[in-house]
Amino acid sequence: MDVKDDNKGQINIELSEEIAQGIYSNLAIISHSPSEFVIDYVRVMPGIPKAKVQSRIVLTPEHAKRLVQALLENIKKYESTFGPIKSTEGFGNPIFPANFGGTTAKA
Numbered sequence: 001m002d003v004k005d006d007n008k009g010q011i012n013i014e015l016s017e018e019i020a021q022g023i024y025s026n027l028a029i030i031s032h033s034p035s036e037f038v039i040d041y042v043r044v045m046p047g048i049p050k051a052k053v054q055s056r057i058v059l060t061p062e063h064a065k066r067l068v069q070a071l072l073e074n075i076k077k078y079e080s081t082f083g084p085i086k087s088t089e090g091f092g093n094p095i096f097p098a099n100f101g102g103t104t105a106k107a
Contacts, residue, residue: 023054037064 025041032038041055059067079085 025054027051032061032064036060 023041023043025043027042027044029040029042030037031040037059039057039059040053041057042051043054044051075085
């Protein structure tokens with residue numbers, strides 16, 4: 001995959017098969033210090049009271065801001081193609097019920 005770097009031309013980025021599979025996450029926890037932002041990606045599963053961090057990304061504040069700008073640009077493009085993204089909880093702190101609002105199995 002080639003990506004344009006405005007300062008130096010093209011950057012060739014390698015994507016291994018394992019990384020290309022991706023990791024599913026339905027919750028991100030963001031924290032920061034004066035020198036870095038840390039994003040922990042978590043997978044919360046229905047009926048399981050414990051969740052595990054699937055991946056952690058550490059960014060400089062400058063790169064965190066660039067990520068936000070890139071996400072906003074991509075959300076705008078997505079919504080112009082597919083329509084508004086629905087959000088029932090807004091951008092505050094979403095509440096995840098233990099069963100995700102679905103049915104629970106009983107033995």
